[in-house]
Structures are given as structure tokens and as C-alpha cells.
Amino acid sequence: MTKPLRRDAARNREKLLREAADVFTAQGLDGSLEEIARRAGVSIGTLYNHFPHRDALIEALLPPRLAAMDEFAARAAAEPDPWTAFSGFLEQLLEQMTADRGLLEAFTRDHPAAAQLTEACHRGLSHLSTLLDRARRAGAVRADATDDDVVHLVWALSLLGEATGSPAWRRSLELVLDGLRPTHRSDR
Numbered sequence: 001m002t003k004p005l006r007r008d009a010a011r012n013r014e015k016l017l018r019e020a021a022d023v024f025t026a027q028g029l030d031g032s033l034e035e036i037a038r039r040a041g042v043s044i045g046t047l048y049n050h051f052p053h054r055d056a057l058i059e060a061l062l063p064p065r066l067a068a069m070d071e072f073a074a075r076a077a078a079e080p081d082p083w084t085a086f087s088g089f090l091e092q093l094l095e096q097m098t099a100d101r102g103l104l105e106a107f108t109r110d111h112p113a114a115a116q117l118t119e120a121c122h123r124g125l126s127h128l129s130t131l132l133d134r135a136r137r138a139g140a141v142r143a144d145a146t147d148d149d150v151v152h153l154v155w156a157l158s159l160l161g162e163a164t165g166s167p168a169w170r171r172s173l174e175l176v177l178d179g180l181r182p183t184h185r186s187d188r
Helices: 007-027 033-040 044-050 054-078 082-099 101-108 114-137 147-164 166-180
Strands: none
Touching: 007 033, 007 044, 007 054, 007 101, 033 044, 033 054, 054 082, 054 101, 054 114, 082 101, 082 114, 082 147, 082 166, 101 147, 114 147, 147 166
């Protein structure tokens, strides 16, 4: 059993988590631990007392970020229109991944929190697959669009968003979504 933290220690831990979230969101997972401690108003030793290594700090930050992905899927599942559910899920997912560089890096790099990330990826892929299948069955998405196709597109758009900013990925998402719509031979 672990003993509960003193109030001041619990406050320091919360400040460290809050500042780490900001630093990792802006700078990625290699963000400065010294900067995190400085922003939290504690020593680097205090940071290491709470989080013995960078990965422990990252692992403490992942659960709420990963839970957001499940919330996106729940909202999409409740949406009656299959196209709106599918496209809305993609947009929310990309919005989260391009706004949070640390989360994007957690998903796209080899990371020690692999078990949490692997589980989150499996859940995310399951949600995406369900939404995509629903949209295909409704005729809202072209029949030949596979789960892998969409995953690759999301990955590419998230990297574009990281590299160039929100307007670029949003415009590209519009083009991708247009390309995922079914076309009819008579339209050509």
C-alpha cells in the first residue's frame, strides 16, 4: 500500500502535471523537465521525487488524453447521420492530435507507455472501423475505402497539422473527405 501524499506534496504533484501537460503539448515529449519544474515553482529534485523519469511523467499524463478519444467515439456513435458521425470523429481526432504535440508523438513514436497506447490504438481503431463500416453501409463513404486507407490518411494529416498548423490540415481534411465520398460513373 502506498501512503497518501501530504497536502503540499499533492499540490506540487498537481502543479507538475499541469505544467508538464502545457510543455509537452507545445514542445512534444522531449520538452524540458527543468522548465516544467521551474514553471511549477519547484526544484528539479521535487519533480524527480514524484516522477523518477520522464516516462513516468508521460504515463501519468496519458490517461485523460486517451479518454478524450473515447469521448469522441461516444459522440460519433450517438450521431444519427453516418457521414456526420464518421467525418466528425475524424475532425475531432485530428483536432486533438494536432493541438497536442505530445499526444501525437506518443502515438507516432516508439514509447515506453506502449501498453496504454496500444490499448488506446486498438479502441480507436475499433471505433473508426465501426464508424467507417456504418458510413459505407449507408452509402455515405465509397465502398473501397478500407480501415487502413483511413488510418493512413489520419496519420498523414496529423503530421501535416503538426508541421504547418491548423489551416493546412483542415483544408486537406476537406479534400480527403471529398475523396472518400462515393462517386458515380455518370458524374465523371
